[in-house]
Each structure stands twice: as structure tokens, then as C-alpha cells.
Amino acid sequence: xxxxxxxxxxxxxxTFIRDVIAPILAHQQIFLTARLISTSKNNKGxxxxxxxxKRFVINSLKEENVFITTxxxxxxxxxxxxxxxxxxxxxDVYRKVACLEQAFKDDIIKNNSSYESRFLPYIQPYxxxxxxxxxxxxxxxxxxxxxxxxxxxxxxRDDVETPEHINDSYETKPSARLGKFLQTPNYRKTLHGTLxxxxxxxxxxxxxxRHFSGxxxxxxxxxx
Numbered sequence: 001x002x003x004x005x006x007x008x009x010x011x012x013x014x015t016f017i018r019d020v021i022a023p024i025l026a027h028q029q030i031f032l033t034a035r036l037i038s039t040s041k042n043n044k045g046x047x048x049x050x051x052x053x054k055r056f057v058i059n060s061l062k063e064e065n066v067f068i069t070t071x072x073x074x075x076x077x078x079x080x081x082x083x084x085x086x087x088x089x090x091x092d093v094y095r096k097v098a099c100l101e102q103a104f105k106d107d108i109i110k111n112n113s114s115y116e117s118r119f120l121p122y123i124q125p126y127x128x129x130x131x132x133x134x135x136x137x138x139x140x141x142x143x144x145x146x147x148x149x150x151x152x153x154x155x156x157r158d159d160v161e162t163p164e165h166i167n168d169s170y171e172t173k174p175s176a177r178l179g180k181f182l183q184t185p186n187y188r189k190t191l192h193g194t195l196x197x198x199x200x201x202x203x204x205x206x207x208x209x210r211h212f213s214g215x216x217x218x219x220x221x222x223x224x
Contacts, residue, residue, distance in 0.1 A: 002030045002222050004067040005060055007037065009048060012193040013071045013128055020197050030222055050080035057108055061115045067222060069120040073127045075168045082107045093125040093165055094211060122215045125164040129174035131197060133163035134208035138199040142192060149181040164209050
């Protein structure tokens with residue numbers, strides 16, 4: 001049996017791990033628990049500074065026999081993350097997140113090399129909502145009123161190499177595009193995000209989203 005914590009950016013990611021990823025991996029004796037970082041006395045998740053993240057990760061790693069991974073969005077990531085400026089020099093999103101994840105890992109383990117095998121940083125390009133573009137038909141079936149914009153959203157998907165390439169501008173980030181088209185009822189991340197993922201299915205996510213698939217493979221290989 002392997003135990004791990006997924007340090008999540010917000011409640012939607014927490015629900016995604018708890019309701020989608022954790023049940024699948026539990027069948028392989030890999031047990032995940034999603035964790036949110038307290039940002040104030042009464043709030044958790046969102047607006048995560050790097051120092052707050054680093055402290056939380058290191059404190060979690062001090063627990064024995066547990067691995068730690070993360071689920072943060074690249075969009076609006078705190079510029080205090082190690083090598084943030086260096087990462088911005090890369091135009092390719094996969095090189096950008098690889099730069100950030102490696103620097104993040106190096107910083108966490110620099111004072112304790114024993115953490116290396118137990119820390120798997122993950123940053124989602126560009127947002128959690130990018131995953132929802134893996135199957136537009138499944139997404140728009142969630143609410144009957146959304147079916148009419150299936151072609152509009154499919155055109156956005158068809159215009160990029162993968163759902164993870166839908167970019168990080170304020171107007172064109174994945175969540176902004178969904179907010180523009182998914183109305184009456186309006187798209188609500190905490191309600192519709194996991195519903196859409198459950199409808200799309202893990203196999204489609206893995207086929208469409210290369211970086212997400214690589215992270216998932218790392219998790220499944222922990223048992224070996």
C-alpha cells in the first residue's frame with residue numbers, strides 16, 4: 001500500500017482528486033488524499049504564494065512513508081516560484097512547465113535529499129479547465145442549453161495542438177472561454193468541473209492531455 005497527498009490549488013481540484021483520480025488509483029493500492037493550503041484563518045486554497053506552498057510541502061514531507069504531489073494551474077502561478085522568470089523565456093508550454101517543476105523540486109529537496117523520491121511536483125498547463133476541452137460533446141451534454149455552443153467550443157479545441165495549449169491570456173484562458181459560451185445556466189467551476197471530467201472519462205483525458213498523462217503515469221508507477 002502506498003499513501004500520498006495531492007496539494008491542490010482550490011476546491012475544484014480537490015474534488016477532482018477525491019472523486020475521480022483517488023478512486024481509480026485505490027484499486028492499485030495507491031491511496032491519495034487531496035489537501036488544501038490554509039490561506040487565512042477561515043479559508044483554504046487560492047492565492048497561493050510560493051513561500052506558503054513550500055512550507056506546506058516540506059511539513060507534509062516530514063511525515064514518514066508518504067509521497068507528495070501537487071495540482072496547481074500554470075495560469076496566474078505566483079511569480080515567486082523558483083525559476084519563474086526563466087520559465088517565461090520558453091514559448092512551448094511543455095518546456096515552460098518542465099522548467100518550473102524541476103526548479104520547484106530542486107528547491108524542496110536542496111536541504112534534504114531524502115525527499116527526492118517522495119516529491120512529484122505537477123503544474124497543469126494552463127488551467128484545470130483545459131482538461132474539459134478533451135471532449136467537447138461530453139462537456140456540453142451536461143446542460144441541455146449548452147449543446148447549441150458545441151461547434152463554437154469544438155472550433156477552439158481544433159485550433160490548438162492539445163487542450164493543454166489553450167493559452168494563458170486573461171481573455172482566452174480556458175475558464176474565460178467556457179464562461180463566454182456556457183451560459184444559462186452559467187458554467188460554475190465547483191459544480192460543473194468534476195461533472196464534466198466524470199463524463200469525459202480518464203482514458204480520454206490521458207489520450208488528449210500529454211502533460212497530465214505523464215503525471216498520471218508517474219503516480220501509477222509508484223507501486224513498482
